[in-house]
Amino acid sequence: MGEHTVASFDEELEHIDRLIRDMDELAAAMVAASIRALLASDNAMAQRVVSDDAIMDARQRELDDSAITLIAKRQPMAQDLRAVVGAIRMAGDLERIGDLAKNIAKRVSAVGQSATPRNLSHGIDAMADLVLVQLRGVVEHYVSRDAGALKELRADDQKIDVKYTAVFRELLTYMMEDPRNITACTHLLFCAKNLERIGDHVTNIAENAYFVVTGQQLPADRPKLDETTMSAPAT
Amino acid sequence: MGEHTVASFDEELEHIDRLIRDMDELAAAMVAASIRALLASDNAMAQRVVSDDAIMDARQRELDDSAITLIAKRQPMAQDLRAVVGAIRMAGDLERIGDLAKNIAKRVSAVGQSATPRNLSHGIDAMADLVLVQLRGVVEHYVSRDAGALKELRADDQKIDVKYTAVFRELLTYMMEDPRNITACTHLLFCAKNLERIGDHVTNIAENAYFVVTGQQLPADRPKLDETTMSAPAT
Numbered sequence: 154m155g156e157h158t159v160a161s162f163d164e165e166l167e168h169i170d171r172l173i174r175d176m177d178e179l180a181a182a183m184v185a186a187s188i189r190a191l192l193a194s195d196n197a198m199a200q201r202v203v204s205d206d207a208i209m210d211a212r213q214r215e216l217d218d219s220a221i222t223l224i225a226k227r228q229p230m231a232q233d234l235r236a237v238v239g240a241i242r243m244a245g246d247l248e249r250i251g252d253l254a255k256n257i258a259k260r261v262s263a264v265g266q267s268a269t270p271r272n273l274s275h276g277i278d279a280m281a282d283l284v285l286v287q288l289r290g291v292v293e294h295y296v297s298r299d300a301g302a303l304k305e306l307r308a309d310d311q312k313i314d315v316k317y318t319a320v321f322r323e324l325l326t327y328m329m330e331d332p333r334n335i336t337a338c339t340h341l342l343f344c345a346k347n348l349e350r351i352g353d354h355v356t357n358i359a360e361n362a363y364f365v366v367t368g369q370q371l372p373a374d375r376p377k378l379d380e381t382t383m384s385a386p387a388t
Numbered sequence: 389m390g391e392h393t394v395a396s397f398d399e400e401l402e403h404i405d406r407l408i409r410d411m412d413e414l415a416a417a418m419v420a421a422s423i424r425a426l427l428a429s430d431n432a433m434a435q436r437v438v439s440d441d442a443i444m445d446a447r448q449r450e451l452d453d454s455a456i457t458l459i460a461k462r463q464p465m466a467q468d469l470r471a472v473v474g475a476i477r478m479a480g481d482l483e484r485i486g487d488l489a490k491n492i493a494k495r496v497s498a499v500g501q502s503a504t505p506r507n508l509s510h511g512i513d514a515m516a517d518l519v520l521v522q523l524r525g526v527v528e529h530y531v532s533r534d535a536g537a538l539k540e541l542r543a544d545d546q547k548i549d550v551k552y553t554a555v556f557r558e559l560l561t562y563m564m565e566d567p568r569n570i571t572a573c574t575h576l577l578f579c580a581k582n583l584e585r586i587g588d589h590v591t592n593i594a595e596n597a598y599f600v601v602t603g604q605q606l607p608a609d610r611p612k613l614d615e616t617t618m619s620a621p622a623t
Contacts, residue, residue, distance in 0.1 A: 221473055224459045238456055245480065263616070325574060329567040335560055339577065346578070381498070 162233065165223050169240045170296060172216040176247040177292035179209055181285055183254035184351060188281040190261045191344060192274050202258035209251035216244045232368065239365035243295070246354040246361075250288070253347040253354075260340040269341070270327060276320040277341065280348045283313050287355045295362035304371060307359040313352035320345045321381040397468065400458050404475045405531060407451040411482040412527035414444055416520055418489035419586060423516040425496045426579060427509050437493035444486035451479045467603065474600035478530070481589040481596075485523070488582040488589075495575040504576070505562060511555040512576065515583045518548050522590045530597035539606060542594040548587035555580045556616040 183202050190198035220237050223229070229237060287306060294302040321342065328338045363371050418437050425433035455472045458464070464472060522541060529537040556577065563573045598606050 217473075221459070221469065224456070225463050225465070225469055228460050228463060230460075234456065234460055238452075325570055328563065328570050332564040332567065335563050335570070339560060339574075342574065342577075343581070 162223075162227055162229070165219070165227075166233070166236060169216060169219055169223070169237065172212060172219070173240055173243055173247070174292055174296060176209065176212050176216070176244060176251075177288065179205065179212070180247050180250045180254070181288045183209070183251055184257075184281065184288065184348075185285055187254040187257040187261075188277065188344075188348075190258055191264060191341075192269065192278060194261065194264070194266050196262055199258040199261035203255050206251050206255040209248055213244050213248040217241060220244075235368065236365050239361045242361045243292075243358050246357045250351050250354050253351050257344045257347050260344055264337045264340045264344075269337075273320070273323055273327065273341070276316065276323060277345055277348070280313060280316045280320060280345060283309075283316060284348050284351050284355070287313070287352065291355050291358045291362065295358075295366070298366045300363055300366045303359045303363045303366065307356050307363075307371060310352050310356045313349060317345055317349040317352075318381055397458075397462055397464070400454070400462075401468070401471060404451060404454055404458070404472065407447060407454065408475055408478055408482070409527055409531065411444065411447050411451070411479060411486075412523065414440065414447070415482050415485040415489070416523045418444070418486055418493075419516065419523065419583075420520055422489040422492040422496075423512065423579075423583075425493055426499060426576075427504065427513060429496065429499070429501050431497055434493040434496035438490050441486050441490040444483055448479050448483040452476060455479075470603065471600050474596045477596045478527075478593050481592045485586050485589050488586050492579045492582050495579055499572045499575045499579075504572075508555070508558055508562065508576070511551065511558060512580060512583070515548060515551045515555060515580060518544075518551060519583050519586050519590070522548070522587060526590050526593045526597065530593075530601070533601045535598055535601045538594045538598045538601065542591050542598075542606060545587050545591045548584060552580055552584040552587075553616055 183205050186198055186205075187202045189195065190202065220241050224234065224237055227233075287309060290306055291303070294306060324338045324342050324345070328335045360371050363369070418440050421433055421440075422437045424430065425437065455476050459469065459472055462468075522544060525541055526538070529541060559573045559577050559580070563570045595606050598604070
């Protein structure tokens with residue numbers, strides 16, 4: 154196989170990496186905007202997040218098409234095939250993150266102007282901050298092929314789970330205090346759950362990126378719990 | 389291209405279709421068992437659903453490996469490539485359905501023995517029935533290459549959404565009536581939402597299957613609403 158072919162394959166791979174980076178930036182922007190819209194009851198901003206999701210879907214289709222064409226045309230072996238398949242999987246997780254941000258945005262009008270208690274907005278905001286650091290970091294570490302950082306990042310997902318459990322409990326308490334809070338709190342509960350799930354997708358991306366970079370699987374037994382599913386039954 | 393090569397490619401495609409069918413059967417069994425466990429507070433049955441998810445993950449990996457190897461080895465063109473890529477996407481949706489069933493199963497102990505009002509269990513049960521008919525039907529129609537049935541099936545997802553909206557409202561009412569119901573109802577709310585999302589994944593499968601069978605995309609503007617995100621703000 155000549156130099157030319159090899160260089161061109163690398164260029165095509167770089168194009169795919171660039172699409173991954175674009176999707177990651179868009180995903181992070183959507184998550185940040187959906188939470189800002191939620192906490193500020195900003196319906197116009199929420200509407201923009203909903204529209205952005207169509208752009209995300211189009212980018213995923215573009216990436217899928219490039220990747221599949223690349224596999225069919227070049228029959229890459231081992232490491233190269235791993236990189237292309239890894240990119241398809243990462244794009245799938247990024248697209249799901251966009252969907253979840255859209256779902257948060259669609260709840261903005263249902264939550265409405267009802268004053269969210271300060272503790273609660275603080276908790277959701279803090280969850281979002283953790284998620285965004287992870288989401289921006291994971292693709293950065295992938296692009297710089299930093300396996301160590303990817304491994305650490307996966308471990309950090311637990312911090313998001315802990316925050317989610319705290320927010321979940323706070324929401325339940327708030328609902329019990331005053332039934333008029335129930336509708337809004339229910340939507341906030343789904344929003345918090347969506348953030349937690351975005352964290353899970355970031356973890357998937359980290360695992361795929363680690364596999365692309367090293368050829369090894371990260372050990373599967375990451376301690377992963379949504380602790381709220383373990384809480385005591387209602388009495 | 390000789391007869392032999394063509395036959396062998398078809399055999400490999402059939403192997404992939406068989407894996408899709410296996411995954412679909414497992415997904416349907418997991419969904420059915422998770423709802424039975426939920427409504428009967430059967431922790432042992434719930435535990436089996438959680439274990440089954442590992443089998444599902446292994447099957448998806450097997451399918452992905454077969455499909456990617458097939459693409460790399462044979463460089464299929466147009467229709468064949470579409471079938472292989474379609475299978476990878478359908479397997480991704482089936483795996484997510486398994487995850488959602490596992491998530492329902494994990495909530496069984498949190499919902500506990502608290503008597504679920506008859507209306508509510510009836511609503512959840514009816515949702516699950518609709519979802520199961522769809523889930524079993526979609527792969528059947530794919531395997532028999534029945535484009536018309538796939539199109540109709542997608543339209544039926546709206547029935548699930550309507551049921552979900554009714555269950556959602558009923559759960560809110562029940563929480564407002566008595567704050568002691570809030571914890572259990574919150575978990576039931578996530579279970580109902582998971583069923584609604586399983587319906588969305590079945591829709592994705594129908595769209596992918598339709599594309600494999602016909603080479604055409606189903607029109608994108610299916611009227612899709614989770615109406616609960618549109619409900620009036622809490623007062």
